[in-house]
Amino acid sequence: MSYDIDFFYTLKGIDTLMEGLLVTLQLSLTSIVIGVSLGFVVALMVMSPSKLLSWPATSFIEIFRCTPALIQIVWIFYCVPMLFNVFLDPIVMGVLALSLNLIAFNAEAYRAAIQAIPKAQLDASVALGLNKIQTNVYVVLPQAIRLALPVLVTNGISIFQQSALVAIVAIEDLMYMGKMLSTETYRPIETFTVVALIYFAIALPAMYISSQLEKRLKVA
Amino acid sequence: MQTTTQDTPAFIKVRGLKKSYSETIQVLKGLDLDMYPGDRIVVIGPSGGGKSTLLRCVMGLENIDEGTIEVDGKPYIKGQGRTEKNAIDHTIQKQVGMVFQHYTLFPHLTILQNLTLAPVKSRGIPRSQAEEKARGLLKRLGLADKADAQPSQLSGGQKQRVAIARALMLSPELMLFDEVTSALDPELVNEVESVMMQLADQHMPMMIVTHDMWFAKNIATRVVFCAGGVVVEDGTPEQIFSNPKEQRTRDFLEKILHTENAA
Numbered sequence: 433m434s435y436d437i438d439f440f441y442t443l444k445g446i447d448t449l450m451e452g453l454l455v456t457l458q459l460s461l462t463s464i465v466i467g468v469s470l471g472f473v474v475a476l477m478v479m480s481p482s483k484l485l486s487w488p489a490t491s492f493i494e495i496f497r498c499t500p501a502l503i504q505i506v507w508i509f510y511c512v513p514m515l516f517n518v519f520l521d522p523i524v525m526g527v528l529a530l531s532l533n534l535i536a537f538n539a540e541a542y543r544a545a546i547q548a549i550p551k552a553q554l555d556a557s558v559a560l561g562l563n564k565i566q567t568n569v570y571v572v573l574p575q576a577i578r579l580a581l582p583v584l585v586t587n588g589i590s591i592f593q594q595s596a597l598v599a600i601v602a603i604e605d606l607m608y609m610g611k612m613l614s615t616e617t618y619r620p621i622e623t624f625t626v627v628a629l630i631y632f633a634i635a636l637p638a639m640y641i642s643s644q645l646e647k648r649l650k651v652a
Numbered sequence: 653m654q655t656t657t658q659d660t661p662a663f664i665k666v667r668g669l670k671k672s673y674s675e676t677i678q679v680l681k682g683l684d685l686d687m688y689p690g691d692r693i694v695v696i697g698p699s700g701g702g703k704s705t706l707l708r709c710v711m712g713l714e715n716i717d718e719g720t721i722e723v724d725g726k727p728y729i730k731g732q733g734r735t736e737k738n739a740i741d742h743t744i745q746k747q748v749g750m751v752f753q754h755y756t757l758f759p760h761l762t763i764l765q766n767l768t769l770a771p772v773k774s775r776g777i778p779r780s781q782a783e784e785k786a787r788g789l790l791k792r793l794g795l796a797d798k799a800d801a802q803p804s805q806l807s808g809g810q811k812q813r814v815a816i817a818r819a820l821m822l823s824p825e826l827m828l829f830d831e832v833t834s835a836l837d838p839e840l841v842n843e844v845e846s847v848m849m850q851l852a853d854q855h856m857p858m859m860i861v862t863h864d865m866w867f868a869k870n871i872a873t874r875v876v877f878c879a880g881g882v883v884v885e886d887g888t889p890e891q892i893f894s895n896p897k898e899q900r901t902r903d904f905l906e907k908i909l910h911t912e913n914a915a
Contacts, residue, residue: 555713556756556815560770561746561822570769574760 441617442626452609453630459526459605460592466531467591468584471538478543489539496536501594505529509601526598526605534591538584545579546572578649585642589635596631606630661725662686663857664710664826669719671705672734679705681881682719687859692852694860694872694889698904701879703861707828710859711750712740723747723826749824753831755811757803757818763790764799767818775822782821789817793847809840813847820851827851829860833867845871865908869893877901 477489496504508529513519520528549572557567599608610627614620664687672678680702687693695703708714709729710721715738716731723744730739757766767786771777790796793813803811812832819827829848833841845867851858852871862868868875868889875892877885877900885898896902 550754550756552752552754552756553758555708555711556750556752556758558713559711559748559750559752560818561742561774562770563774566773570773571758575758578760 435621437621438619439622439626441619442613442622445613445617445623446626448609448613449606449627449630452604452606455523455604456592456595456606459523459530459595459598459603460588462527463530463534463591463595464588466527467534467538467587470531470535471584472542474535474539475542475546478539479546493536493539496533497540501529501533502597502600504533505597505601508532522601522603525601526595526603529598530591530595533594534587537587537590538580541580541583541587542576544583545576548579549575581649582642582646585638585645589638589642592635592638593631660688662722663689663691663724664859665720665722665725666706666710667720667722669706669709669721670717670731671702671709671714672717679881680709680716680719683878683882685876685883685886687857690855690857690873692858692860692871692873693876694862694868694874695876695878696862696865696868696892696904697878697884702881703878704830706878707750707830707859707861710826711748711828712738712745713750746822747825748828749819749822749826750828750830751812751815751819751832753834755803755808755815755835757811757814759803762800762802763795763806763814766803766814767821770818771821786817786821789820790814792850793817807840808836809843812836812840812844816844816847816851825857827856827858829858829862831861831863833862833864863908865893865905877904879904 474489474493477485478493480486480489505526509525512525512528553571554567557571562570595605596607598605599611602608606627610623614623617623664685666683666685669680669683669685670678671680679700683702683706685693685706695706697703705714709716712729715734716729717734718731720727720731721729726741726744727739728741728744732739757763758769761769764783764786767789768779768782771782771785772779787796787799790799793816795810795813795817798806798810798814803814806814815832832848833844836844841864845864848858848860849871858871860868860871872889875887875889876883877892877896877898879900885892885896885901887897892901893905896905
């Protein structure tokens with residue numbers, strides 16, 4: 433191999449990468465907040481006895497779970513402006529694409545958690561004279577959140593990684609900045625290694641926290 | 653020995669109770685049952701015969717197809733067809749307590765919180781008052797030191813005693829026990845049954861479904877043999893266990909007592 437590994441130029445460009453990281457974090461964190469809250473709403477819609485609510489929610493979930501995230505991003509980026517004649521800030525478009533994807537996956541996590549609560553507990557709630565709302569607030573919800581939390585965290589970490597896909601539509605995130613730096617410096621090995629390490633340095637502790645959380649919640 | 657006569661007004665009056673789970677699966681086929689004040693009814697019978705379903709209907713957990721249940725002469729539940737919702741009096745429902753086979757404690761709450769949740773949230777009893785009552789009940793059932801424990805830290809027998817205490821928190825006028833010892837290890841059955849005997853001594857009206865015939869003999873004032881979705885035979889424990897009139901009752905008891913002796 434006639435390639436001499438030299439991190440000098442890559443490390444010189446670290447400021448550029450940090451700028452990209454900031455955009456990546458902005459995209460992921462906003463999507464996570466939206467995904468965690470609206471995911472619950474969509475889960476409730478899916479489980480609603482009303483077809484008017486459950487049908488669109490179910491279709492939404494299946495479409496976003498059964499198509500590649502890359503297509504979703506590209507489609508939203510190119511087709512939404514053409515179809516609806518709206519032109520949004522690229523970051524807003526990125527957040528839109530990523531959160532729609534995350535909402536679908538989180539809704540499934542919430543639904544599975546709610547349905548994992550034994551039906552016998554609902555019978556017991558009736559026998560104790562709790563009404564539907566009281567049962568949901570004091571019996572179902574606290575358990576569903578505990579059960580869903582590990583999956584929500586995993587989904588959050590995964591959307592942080594998937595956010596690299598937005599580079600393809602020229603959003604200036606960590607991945608995009610890495611590509612730029614690698615082209616400028618002719619140093620793809622060093623640059624992409626550093627970029628990978630940055631993703632890794634953030635995802636690994638998050639993953640670790642998630643598995644600790646899972647262990648602790650299992651006991652209860 | 654308590655004798656019940658037809659001229660005392662019934663406390664619980666079940667008439668023509670029908671319940672099906674689909675077009676083809678009919679569990680209760682027009683069941684009639686009267687429970688008089690002071691009765692402790694033990695319901696026995698083959699599985700699928702409708703024992704548990706009867707209790708669940710009395711609790712208001714099942715939507716019945718047809719029939720009525722009255723409490724103290726007042727309409728409580730009325731079936732209005734398989735697909736229509738029952739007319740149900742929730743005030744009466746709140747006077748009924750039930751304990752289930754699988755404990756059903758809320759796993760995310762401590763023992764004390766399990767006991768106080770319903771009194772505080774649904775009956776509006778002040779928390780301090782509910783906690784005082786809960787601690788008193790736990791003490792009586794020998795669980796005073798478990799107030800702050802999680803349900804997962806308790807044995808099956810302890811969980812079931814907590815479940816009984818939780819139902820008693822609401823001062824029910826009728827207690828339903830649906831196979832409450834069936835899921836327990838044999839050595840834990842006694843602690844739960846002795847709590848039920850305590851309640852019997854305090855004249856708590858009860859309806860019990862159990863497979864433990866020895867216990868049935870001891871706690872019941874009346875034994876009801878339920879099979880094929882109707883009451884086949886109804887009498888005192890002495891009469892049912894030593895001199896059953898119906899062939900179906902005899903067959904059932906023979907089978908079950910044989911297995912018990914063999915064990």
